Amino acid sequence: MTGFLTLNGKRALITGGTQGAGAATVALFRDLGAQVLTTARSRPESLPNDMFVAADLTTLQGCDILAEAARNRLGGVDVIVHMLGGSSAPGGGVAALGEAEWQAELNLNLLPAVRLDRALVPGMVAQGSGVVIHVTSIQHLLPLPEATTGYAAAKAALSVYSKSLSKEVSPKGVRVVRVAPGWIETEASVRLAERLAQEAGTDYEGGKRIIMDALGGIPLGRPAKPAEIADLIAFLASDRATTITGTEYVIDGGTVPTA
Structure with missing residues (x-):
């Protein structure tokens, strides 16, 4: 992939970049020449301090800390990849999901992207260019009612929000796309x-x-392998995808019958 794509000179913020597909995306972006800042609650030893910010993105304060760090360390961003997501909700269907569980799903899977976009996309609009990639999930098309109703609903909200944002800012030079992985x-x-x-x-x-x-x-x-998710994200972030915006790319090995 590195022989065909370049992200030279791109300033990238990647959330959830310390494990799995997030870590693979951080590594690939760096290999392709991007300056990358990533985040999690605590820094793994493999990441140097200059490319990491410790922040809890399930809180407004954590998002503010990360956005300010992106402005101070990178001077703004050219690419935002919202990798953060997951679920710790119990099984048992809708009856097992109380107020705390629903709020936790939204705080992890929807609101960090909304808050960081609100803080950083205006800078992209001002410079007339940028790419925002929201990592959703096939769960918003194919929820598993036993355990993932809250997660799937939050990812569905992220997908609709992403589409709306794309219609608003694409005419101003900022592309917004979605990547929907299946099982990684x-x-x-x-x-x-x-x-x-x-x-x-x-x-x-x-x-x-x-x-x-x-x-x-x-x-x-x-x-899918984490590196395969990273390959797709890197292509969408690159100048080879300059006419792609407002759409969603499913990468699930064919799990969803239609998408």
């Missing part, structure tokens, strides 16, 4: 597959099959 083989998903395999008395491949069956099957036969 991250460290967390590997642990889940191993746990399911142990409970079912099978091996890791059998644990992966249990997850794929729960999703209704993955025609490709495997989950």
Whole structure:
């Protein structure tokens, strides 16, 4: 990929960039020549201080801290990649989701993107260029009611918000696109597959099959690799995608029958 794309000179902010697809995206952006700032609650030893900000983005204060750091350290941004997301909601369907669980899903999966865009997109508009990439999920098209209703609803809201933002700022030179991954083989998903395999008395491949069956099957036969998600995001952020805005790219191995 590095032989075909360049992000030289791009100033990029990538949230959730310390694990999984986020970490892969940070690494690829750096390889492609971008100046990258990323964030999480605590800094891993692998990331130097000059490219990391410790912040809790589920809070308004944390988003303000990160936005100010992006302005001070990068002088503004050319690319924002909203990778942050996830869910800790209990199983049990809608009845298991109280007020705290719903608020937690919105605070993690919707509001950080809204707050950071509000703080940083005006600078993109002022310079007449920029790219905002919202990482949604196929869950907003294919929710799993047992455990992901709140997460799926928050990602659906993020997708609609993203489309609205694109209609507003694309005429001003700022592209806004969405990437909707399916199951990604991250460290967390590997642990889940191993746990399911142990409970079912099978091996890791059998644990992966249990997850794929729960999703209704993955025609490709495997989950995506973090680097594959990063490749798509890097292309969309690059000058090779300058006419792409307002749309969503599903990368799920064919999980969603239509999109």
